[in-house]
Amino acid sequence: MNGRIPIILISGYLGAGKTTLINHLLAADHGRRIAVLVNDFGAINIDAALISDQTENTISLTNGCVCCSITDDLGTALDALTLREELPDLVVLEASGVAEPSRLARHAGNWPGFELDAIITLLDAETVQLRAVNKFVGQLVKSQIEAADLLVLTKADLVSNETCEKLAGWIETLAPGVSVIMAEAGKVAPELIVGLPARSNLSQTMKEEPHEDNFSTSHWTPPGPIRKDNLIRKLEELPSSIHRVKGFFVDADTGEAVLLQRVGSRFSFEDAPTKAEVGFVMISAGSPDELERGMKILSSIVDVSPLHGPSVVHFN
Amino acid sequence: MSEITVFTARKIRTMNPSMPEASAVAVRDGQIIEVGTLQTMKPWLDAHPHRIDESFVDHVLMPGFIDPHLHPSLGAVLLSCHFITAMEWKLPDRTCAPVRSHEAYLARLKEIDEGIEDPAEPLITWGYHKIWHGAVDREAINAVSSTRPIFVWQRSFHEIIANDAAIDWMGLDRAELERHPQIELDSGRFFETGLSIAVKAMNLYLFEPDRFKNGLELVKKAVHYGGHTTIGEMAYPLLDDSAEWNFLGEAIERDDVPFRMQIIPRGALRGVWDGEIEDEVARVESYASRGSHRLIFGNGVKLFTDGGFFAELMQMQEPGFIDGHHGEWLMAPEMFEALARAFWNAGKRIHVHCTGDLGVELALDTLEMLQFERPRVNHRFTIEHFGVSTPEQVRRIADLGALVSANVYYVHELGEAYWQHSIGYERASQMARLGTLARHNVTTALHSDFTMAPALPLNSAWVAVNRIAESGAVIGPEERIDLDAAMRAITIDAAYVIGMEHEVGSIRAGKKADFTVLEADPWETPVENLKDIPIWGTVFEGQPFPIAK
Ligand SMILES: [Zn+2]
Ligand SMILES: [Zn+2]
Numbered sequence: 001m002n003g004r005i006p007i008i009l010i011s012g013y014l015g016a017g018k019t020t021l022i023n024h025l026l027a028a029d030h031g032r033r034i035a036v037l038v039n040d041f042g043a044i045n046i047d048a049a050l051i052s053d054q055t056e057n058t059i060s061l062t063n064g065c066v067c068c069s070i071t072d073d074l075g076t077a078l079d080a081l082t083l084r085e086e087l088p089d090l091v092v093l094e095a096s097g098v099a100e101p102s103r104l105a106r107h108a109g110n111w112p113g114f115e116l117d118a119i120i121t122l123l124d125a126e127t128v129q130l131r132a133v134n135k136f137v138g139q140l141v142k143s144q145i146e147a148a149d150l151l152v153l154t155k156a157d158l159v160s161n162e163t164c165e166k167l168a169g170w171i172e173t174l175a176p177g178v179s180v181i182m183a184e185a186g187k188v189a190p191e192l193i194v195g196l197p198a199r200s201n202l203s204q205t206m207k208e209e210p211h212e213d214n215f216s217t218s219h220w221t222p223p224g225p226i227r228k229d230n231l232i233r234k235l236e237e238l239p240s241s242i243h244r245v246k247g248f249f250v251d252a253d254t255g256e257a258v259l260l261q262r263v264g265s266r267f268s269f270e271d272a273p274t275k276a277e278v279g280f281v282m283i284s285a286g287s288p289d290e291l292e293r294g295m296k297i298l299s300s301i302v303d304v305s306p307l308h309g310p311s312v313v314h315f316n
Numbered sequence: 317m318s319e320i321t322v323f324t325a326r327k328i329r330t331m332n333p334s335m336p337e338a339s340a341v342a343v344r345d346g347q348i349i350e351v352g353t354l355q356t357m358k359p360w361l362d363a364h365p366h367r368i369d370e371s372f373v374d375h376v377l378m379p380g381f382i383d384p385h386l387h388p389s390l391g392a393v394l395l396s397c398h399f400i401t402a403m404e405w406k407l408p409d410r411t412c413a414p415v416r417s418h419e420a421y422l423a424r425l426k427e428i429d430e431g432i433e434d435p436a437e438p439l440i441t442w443g444y445h446k447i448w449h450g451a452v453d454r455e456a457i458n459a460v461s462s463t464r465p466i467f468v469w470q471r472s473f474h475e476i477i478a479n480d481a482a483i484d485w486m487g488l489d490r491a492e493l494e495r496h497p498q499i500e501l502d503s504g505r506f507f508e509t510g511l512s513i514a515v516k517a518m519n520l521y522l523f524e525p526d527r528f529k530n531g532l533e534l535v536k537k538a539v540h541y542g543g544h545t546t547i548g549e550m551a552y553p554l555l556d557d558s559a560e561w562n563f564l565g566e567a568i569e570r571d572d573v574p575f576r577m578q579i580i581p582r583g584a585l586r587g588v589w590d591g592e593i594e595d596e597v598a599r600v601e602s603y604a605s606r607g608s609h610r611l612i613f614g615n616g617v618k619l620f621t622d623g624g625f626f627a628e629l630m631q632m633q634e635p636g637f638i639d640g641h642h643g644e645w646l647m648a649p650e651m652f653e654a655l656a657r658a659f660w661n662a663g664k665r666i667h668v669h670c671t672g673d674l675g676v677e678l679a680l681d682t683l684e685m686l687q688f689e690r691p692r693v694n695h696r697f698t699i700e701h702f703g704v705s706t707p708e709q710v711r712r713i714a715d716l717g718a719l720v721s722a723n724v725y726y727v728h729e730l731g732e733a734y735w736q737h738s739i740g741y742e743r744a745s746q747m748a749r750l751g752t753l754a755r756h757n758v759t760t761a762l763h764s765d766f767t768m769a770p771a772l773p774l775n776s777a778w779v780a781v782n783r784i785a786e787s788g789a790v791i792g793p794e795e796r797i798d799l800d801a802a803m804r805a806i807t808i809d810a811a812y813v814i815g816m817e818h819e820v821g822s823i824r825a826g827k828k829a830d831f832t833v834l835e836a837d838p839w840e841t842p843v844e845n846l847k848d849i850p851i852w853g854t855v856f857e858g859q860p861f862p863i864a865k
């Protein structure tokens with residue numbers, strides 16, 4: 001693995017519930033060190049103490065000038081994180097309501113020592129469609145949807161089922177194939193947001209306590225080495241309700257251990273430690289049936305029937 | 317009371333329409349006592365001790381020039397760089413002759429490199445422009461020096477090109493740079509979000525406190541050199557407040573500084589929605605007690621709508637940008653509205669940074685709403701920058717009683733570039749549409765937003781009356797303004813925009829004795845040569861300050 005710290009970008013317009021979601025995430029028991037940065041007005045809101053080590057010999061700009069590009073609080077803040085005694089496992093970057101997430105993701109996700117894990121956009125079910133036609137923020141709200149690897153519809157409980165369905169259809173036209181999670185009061189299962197722990201023993205995650213939130217995970221151990229190109233083909237067929245796939249496998253072409261990570265429609269392969277236990281985990285907020293369908297697709301990669309059939313656990 | 321000093325001059329252009337020309341001005345204790353001729357002011361002179369100062373008999377006096385929007389702290393940073401520019405840049409400590417070919421560019425870079433004694437000192441040069449200087453890449457700069465870190469900073473701040481020594485100096489793993497989609501390690505180019513990685517390294521050098529202080533000294537000279545006696549810092553603070561206040565106080569509140577600065581605080585330090593708006597109003601109010609003689613906190617406040625014009629992050633109405641990218645909001649429209657309402661209701665003069673026509677639209681929609689909720693007259697709500705706008709917006713500006721402070725230099729530097737690469741000819745040629753403003757009688761100031769444009773009011777006025785783009789062609793001739801309007805825009809109308817028209821901006825009894833002393837009369841100079849009129853220096857509150865030759 002490359003050792004870069006993953007960044008999850010939480011985007012969404014004002015009132016979409018970004019802070020609530022992050023607070024819920026921080027309070028949850030996920031066993032990871034999460035650093036939260038809040039991007040705002042082209043600047044990052046962080047403890048002055050955090051950056052004081054860095055700036056001893058220079059003058060710090062509070063939040064820069066908007067007419068030129070001379071300051072960069074985001075980079076400064078990310079650098080400051082790398083100087084911490086205990087490195088975070090994960091950075092959650094709360095984008096300002098008016099941030100174009102793809103631009104911010106390019107900036108933060110390519111900062112030395114960091115990489116983008118996922119862009120998650122929150123949408124306020126009550127107002128998002130209205131905002132999307134607003135002359136000042138319409139384009140922005142749409143590009144926040146289009147950039148997302150994962151969409152969270154907040155306040156879905158405040159609108160009728162019919163509205164919700166229509167909303168889902170409308171979202172589908174803007175972001176085809178991107179999963180949409182319904183969330184009440186910012187409560188989204190941390191696994192859906194931050195994925196599963198980075199430890200190599202995936203099956204262990206199956207024994208964790210069930211969560212109050214609606215999501216299911218599924219585990220599959222491939223019986224032998226897998227070809228990357230076959231795997232990619234299968235990944236593309238997965239139902240959109242499957243938000244995350246993570247797995248260690250042995251590459252049939254090289255014999256090396258590889259880590260696959262997929263969020264939304266993006267995926268990456270990295271070298272993995274050889275001692276990693278092979279196995280795939282899928283996380284879904286959809287119905288258990290869809291998860292099962294996903295598992296079937298994935299396990300059909302090998303013609304031999306799997307040694308352990310796909311097991312589906314639904315936490316409710 | 318001191319004795320009266322009477323300055324006589326070849327001509328005094330008062331910018332007071334009630335007495336546009338004069339030949340003598342009597343001054344006492346920094347204030348104008350009377351304007352006219354030696355003959356008309358005889359009663360004052362008979363009644364009080366006086367002396368006649370004839371040092372300006374060959375000169376033309378104008379009211380001290382005013383730039384209502386520039387940023388000394390940013391200027392301090394840029395002026396510590398080496399300038400290699402296609403256009404001539406006249407700076408107080410150097411005149412940068414135009415450099416207009418690839419060979420000349422590299423030769424000049426080499427010359428600068430050889431002029432720096434310490435072989436390890438980074439060299440940061442600003443002003444590179446591909447159209448003039450060809451493709452300057454990593455290898456080309458390596459050939460200039462393989463040991464000294466060299467950063468070539470593109471003129472519009474969009475891009476930095478670094479040599480290998482500079483890349484090493486950044487102290488980063490090359491693999492981290494290689495994977496960046498907006499860094500091209502082969503050519504040494506850092507652009508867009510990749511730019512911040514190079515800027516971060518450069519800032520370690522540029523923001524070193526002694527260098528910064530030295531830069532501030534250069535800015536003071538540049539302000540004097542342009543003929544200013546009053547400037548506005550339009551977005552305080554840019555640095556940490558206490559640090560910046562100390563730097564500015566030390567540098568500017570001194571007897572040998574020939575200008576005053578009105579400081580316009582930014583209305584929000586942060587863009588967070590949950591921030592208490594009352595706290596922001598209270599913070600802005602709290603600065604008022606801090607003023608000194610030369611550093612004044614007035615009634616203004618600065619807000620922002622859309623992104624930077626040089627960065628092409630202005631918010632555009634349809635049909636947007638040629639390449640389909642989108643601009644940015646600097647604060648959420650709802651937040652802008654809430655802040656504007658709070659400051660409007662607190663009776664503040666609101667200045668709004670607006671660069672694209674959608675940014676202008678937001679400012680005007682908001683102003684219209686506020687006028688409906690709580691009508692105000694003489695509110696002086698000002699559109700700052702005024703990059704792209706529509707003629708209909710100008711009419712609304714007039715109807716709503718708003719003002720404009722324009723960075724007309726955009727036309728000269730970006731007019732043709734934005735025609736070719738950004739928004740096409742029609743809208744690019746009409747950026748900073750001053751002609752339409754004049755036809756609607758909208759009070760308009762010109763500003764430099766230094767370092768976005770040279771801090772030279774005569775240069776801004778020259779662009780406003782000629783609209784000569786960088787190639788020398790005239791673009792958007794219908795948006796030119798006449799000389800009178802342009803000169804008002806750097807004197808009395810600029811004073812009006814920052815609420816100081818009762819004190820400065822024209823030469824009349826009772827105002828501050830601030831003059832810009834010119835070697836030629838702008839009204840007797842061909843308008844194409846306006847920018848080349850030499851400035852002898854200034855008189856600040858009655859005291860002459862020649863520009864060091
Ligand atoms: Zn601005
Ligand atoms: Zn500015």
